[in-house]
Amino acid sequence: MGKLFGTNGVRGTTNDGMTSQLALDLARAIGSVLGPGKVAISRDSRMGGEMLSRAVVSGLLSTGCSVIDIGPAPTPTLQFMVPRLDCVAGVMVTASHNPPEFNGIKVMGVNGIEVSRVVENRIEDVYFEKSFKVASWDSIGSVQGYDTALREYIDAIKLKVDSDSIRKRGLRVVVDGANSVGSLVTPILMRELGCKVISLNSQMDGGFPGRNPEPTPSNLADLARVVKSVGANLGIAHDGDADRSTFVDEDGRILWGDQSFAIVASRVLSRRKGSVLVTPVSSGRLIEDIAKNAGARIDWTVVGSVVVSHRLEEIGADLGGEENGGVFYPEHQSVRDGAMTAAQIVEIMAIEDKTLSTLVKELPQYFSTKTKVPVPREKKDSLLGKLLELTESEERITLDGVKLVYKEGWILMRPSGTEPLWRCFAEGKTQVDADTLCQKGVHLIQQAVSEM
Numbered sequence: 001m002g003k004l005f006g007t008n009g010v011r012g013t014t015n016d017g018m019t020s021q022l023a024l025d026l027a028r029a030i031g032s033v034l035g036p037g038k039v040a041i042s043r044d045s046r047m048g049g050e051m052l053s054r055a056v057v058s059g060l061l062s063t064g065c066s067v068i069d070i071g072p073a074p075t076p077t078l079q080f081m082v083p084r085l086d087c088v089a090g091v092m093v094t095a096s097h098n099p100p101e102f103n104g105i106k107v108m109g110v111n112g113i114e115v116s117r118v119v120e121n122r123i124e125d126v127y128f129e130k131s132f133k134v135a136s137w138d139s140i141g142s143v144q145g146y147d148t149a150l151r152e153y154i155d156a157i158k159l160k161v162d163s164d165s166i167r168k169r170g171l172r173v174v175v176d177g178a179n180s181v182g183s184l185v186t187p188i189l190m191r192e193l194g195c196k197v198i199s200l201n202s203q204m205d206g207g208f209p210g211r212n213p214e215p216t217p218s219n220l221a222d223l224a225r226v227v228k229s230v231g232a233n234l235g236i237a238h239d240g241d242a243d244r245s246t247f248v249d250e251d252g253r254i255l256w257g258d259q260s261f262a263i264v265a266s267r268v269l270s271r272r273k274g275s276v277l278v279t280p281v282s283s284g285r286l287i288e289d290i291a292k293n294a295g296a297r298i299d300w301t302v303v304g305s306v307v308v309s310h311r312l313e314e315i316g317a318d319l320g321g322e323e324n325g326g327v328f329y330p331e332h333q334s335v336r337d338g339a340m341t342a343a344q345i346v347e348i349m350a351i352e353d354k355t356l357s358t359l360v361k362e363l364p365q366y367f368s369t370k371t372k373v374p375v376p377r378e379k380k381d382s383l384l385g386k387l388l389e390l391t392e393s394e395e396r397i398t399l400d401g402v403k404l405v406y407k408e409g410w411i412l413m414r415p416s417g418t419e420p421l422w423r424c425f426a427e428g429k430t431q432v433d434a435d436t437l438c439q440k441g442v443h444l445i446q447q448a449v450s451e452m
């Protein structure tokens, strides 16, 4: 059986891999598996978004599902609306942070969380077998527009933070919406929370003229410059579908994702005794320190935001997060939510009356290194067994790849999902520690290859 879904939905080059035909048949499969019932849909600003979402609508209707189109919106807005509108599913046309020529489809279940691997497999089976449900002529679904989703979502976030304190602080914020759907929410949310807002790349444009939609440091040079030149207190940048936020401090320094995650985590986890944090094994010592100081417990998962979301719901945890800056706040919703994270950061700055650079300085400091090790394709999957054998006597976590834990840091070795290589991440108290540990990981992988 073929494979459609990657880490977060189906992705491909628009009108090449990601065609209207694929969208149509994928939607027929989604409707067959998750229907009957109402399905909410949305899209980001990408080229081909209209083409693909109309194919999705047609496919869903043919299975007897009806469709509620909330219009262009961030992925977390759609996720928030799925249960609110009593939908059985949600479909988002987006390729998140991928380059402009890509588009894709994310599928949410009844709770607004992206469907699990098991459900993806069922959808793939129907897609490849073409065993679609076909509604009879008199039970084809209908389409309804819904134009208050953005308003309801913004209002819900405002209720989850201390608006009065934020208003009193009068922060000056630059928002870089990546020429996509983050611009429809975050500038308005910040303004309504009483911040002075300067917008960057705020017109919807699937050509992404402002910057590449991935909020990496090299793509955020303009934002960093603007924050400094207008004397703003912080900058907020979203990825293409605004489920993530990257922050820039008042000096124009771009925060690492795990730093903003740690700033939010230290406050949320210390609100009650015995809090639980869900995070993938790729997260580092910083977040372990934060959890320890807050008296919280960490529940480790395999790498991937969908797994974190499902785990949060399963055990009723207090917070989730990823080292790439994805923060999950279940009190709002158990998915990554860029605008919610932005509201939490300005709330912390306001209540504690601290600059963002001070909040960063207060965090424990660690250093990291990552590298790739080429591995022959035929050995890529079986390498894990050999690595487990070689590291048997070490302190380790083996949920996803092999994570070796030492006093001075850790090494995580994982196979790439798509390429013939293994990735090696290491973290230490100094850069030298991190580099040394990373080298050790590389040697282990090479030793495993040669002994196989």
Ligand code: MG
Binding pocket: 096, 097, 239, 240, 241, 242, 243, 244
């Ligand atoms: Mg995204």
